[in-house]
Amino acid sequence: MSNIGLEDQDKLTLRIIKSLKDSKKGEFKLLLDELQPYDIARIFESLPKKHHTKFLLFMNPEEIADLIQELEKEVQLEVLTKLGIEKSGHVMDLMDNDDLAFLLEDLSPDKIEELLAGMGREESKIVQNIMNYPPETAGRLMTNRFVWISKHYTVREAANKLKEFAEFSETINYLYVINDAKKLVGVVSYRDLIIADLHEKIEDIMYKRVISVTANTDQEEVAQIIERYDFLAIPVVENEVLVGIVTVDDIIDVVISEATEDIEKLSASGKAIDFDTKAYVAAYRRLPWLILLLFIGIVSGTIISQFEETLSKVVALAFFMPMIAGMTGNTGTQSLAVVVRGLITRNVDKKMAVRLILRELNVGLIIGVTCGILIAIIALVWQGSAVLGLVVGSSLVMTLIIGTLAGTIIPLLLYRLNIDPAVASGPLITTLNDIMSLLIYFGLASMFINYLM
Amino acid sequence: MSNIGLEDQDKLTLRIIKSLKDSKKGEFKLLLDELQPYDIARIFESLPKKHHTKFLLFMNPEEIADLIQELEKEVQLEVLTKLGIEKSGHVMDLMDNDDLAFLLEDLSPDKIEELLAGMGREESKIVQNIMNYPPETAGRLMTNRFVWISKHYTVREAANKLKEFAEFSETINYLYVINDAKKLVGVVSYRDLIIADLHEKIEDIMYKRVISVTANTDQEEVAQIIERYDFLAIPVVENEVLVGIVTVDDIIDVVISEATEDIEKLSASGKAIDFDTKAYVAAYRRLPWLILLLFIGIVSGTIISQFEETLSKVVALAFFMPMIAGMTGNTGTQSLAVVVRGLITRNVDKKMAVRLILRELNVGLIIGVTCGILIAIIALVWQGSAVLGLVVGSSLVMTLIIGTLAGTIIPLLLYRLNIDPAVASGPLITTLNDIMSLLIYFGLASMFINYLM
Known part of the structure; x- marks a missing residue:
């Protein structure tokens, strides 16, 4: 009664392979008859490739059109190639034209022309028409199958x-x-x-x-x-x-794909990496952001090196460095995530933007003061220096407030400028918060250096 | 032709207020007649509260039932209270029972009983029945309005x-x-x-x-x-x-809400914070993770303090600390995001898990070696020490590989144990990667301390 589980699928797959080996088309049809296209596609993909040709031979163009829409892009192209120009054209005529446009969009112009050649003239014109709209618009998603x-x-x-x-x-x-x-x-x-x-x-x-x-x-x-x-x-x-x-x-x-994109951008995890992406492709997509981060790290390092004298006098300052940078970065990301997700279901006008910034200012104050007092006490007890406690605590108050505001104002500004606010994620917010937090921390420490030693 | 923009809405709102002030029910009905419930709800919420009573008086129970389903929870309860037991009961009879269950779920048992009292017996039983299913299940979402x-x-x-x-x-x-x-x-x-x-x-x-x-x-x-x-x-x-x-x-x-939850967990941005959440509530929801992070920071600090001697001998080691910790944390989050998002559309069995871990190991190798060589050259040029370059570079190679693997294996393990892998986000991965990267970095540095000075 329920959708087919992995075990059922394995059993079914074995029976389908048997029907293919024995060339029993009737039995094959019977097995597939009550399956949903999604399930047929999963079974097709799990079959050893040598069975694919006969599998397709046993299906009529309508069934292949249903099947193909549920396959991964790579497999779709394999199937179309296997079918040959004439049959593939017929199958493509029967596919939903938005799905077909999606399949074709990454191919070379030559390959597209080759594939479209087999299609009916009218259908192929409609698909080409859809592909003229910019990606991620209604034009690309629409179908002409309406009444x-x-x-x-x-x-x-x-x-x-x-x-x-x-x-x-x-x-x-x-x-x-x-x-x-x-x-x-x-x-x-x-x-x-x-x-x-x-x-x-x-x-x-x-x-x-x-x-x-x-x-x-x-x-x-x-x-x-x-x-x-x-x-x-x-x-x-x-x-x-x-x-x-x-x-x-x-x-x-x-x-689903917009949410995934937001997560990719917020976690700077690289574009379009899924379970099937090859290692070198995934590494290639993740590296740009990591290399950017590396240079941001060098900028932070340069700032720290400016305070080398302060640091060499009070090495204990280094103990609190990762904590301050980490927390400032995180509070910025928290605010950013709230703004980016909120913009999905809500439009923001000036009034709302001001309200939101004031709210986050208050959040920053509450968070900053709470964490600041806490770390001041810890620093005092741990290192036995009230001044160090004061420096670390008041730095954290300031960096958390500024970090929260940066995480709110920057995405709102980008939204206002019609830039996707999620791109602010890593690059902008982390850089700014890192540099800002180190400057405040070591700046304060240098001011009180005589009392710290 | 298109959905109503903010300007249209303002104009319409003014005309509706006028019809309410002049008690022109016919005109009011005409204005609302061709609007979608969502738009009526937005207009209703934007009205000064003094107009709400007459607004509701001009609508019949069917219309109110449609309207109420599109309102924010708080406003829904205000409306039901305004209607009085009898009329509110009638409206609730007409509401979709899944929406009604959603509205009631956070209320006190007394309040629920009070509200249900006005409803038809059969309808109220159905709603109570729905509320007996655990949250986030099909039972809570289902409607009995089918044929x-x-x-x-x-x-x-x-x-x-x-x-x-x-x-x-x-x-x-x-x-x-x-x-x-x-x-x-x-x-x-x-x-x-x-x-x-x-x-x-x-x-x-x-x-x-x-x-x-x-x-x-x-x-x-x-x-x-x-x-x-x-x-x-x-x-x-x-x-x-x-x-x-x-x-x-x-x-x-x-x-949408599941994706938002994933983002909340991955960015540790606190549960259920939207544009309308009050500042102290938002701060209260965000603080637990920030305080946890504060203590993680103390652990990192303690580790650094163990290497105080090394650090005081070669202060330049501090320059690269934020970069190594930041990049290791980030590569872990990248892997985590890929796994968490992938699990939404795919089931993972043992074979797939092994394949994924091997893939990420390769990704970690490529990323680690690339970034390691890069930072080694930078450190050499900047600080003029080949040994420092070697220490920083080889630390980064190791931490990036381990960080990538941790970001893959931990969520897969949690998934296997039927725990939501997204909770691994901040807490686990960041702690582990932070501690691990500092130990490796300062461990290596201490080994080569004689060549570093």
């Missing part, structure tokens, strides 16, 4: 058109209503159709205040709208003319 | 039942098919109904391999299934009997 009706239709006529197009349309949750100039003027849900009388006019039952996006709308904004209004799909318009729809299943993928 | 049919129905009978229940059911994307023992045996989509002939039997057209979850299934797993299979809703069963459905709009909220 539109004229506002002059009756409910009966609409239901008939629906029946005709039910197999073709990706989701049949909403019917989009257009006027004589082909402009989008309304939307009717299937629920509305079911409840209405057959002779009612569509324009009398349709919802007129249609919420739509343009093809250039950022995918994050599309996700925000669908999330707010609990839509199952949203229409995409250009000059008020309906050109496609974005469906909720694509939006879930967007939400 | 079930008997497998003996014809398509015509199913369509009629659907028509009857269309207004009541939250989503009408799937009809769930049960047998004589009330067990879930199949599912039919609306598309299937539209395509089928009216006299066909449901059991002949239904999809039998239904994918379902139990009420105790973790919400993250439910989200994973819906995301994989592109479902719009998934049935929840207990002993194979259908007890509710979870819809895709709730799943988008789950995906």
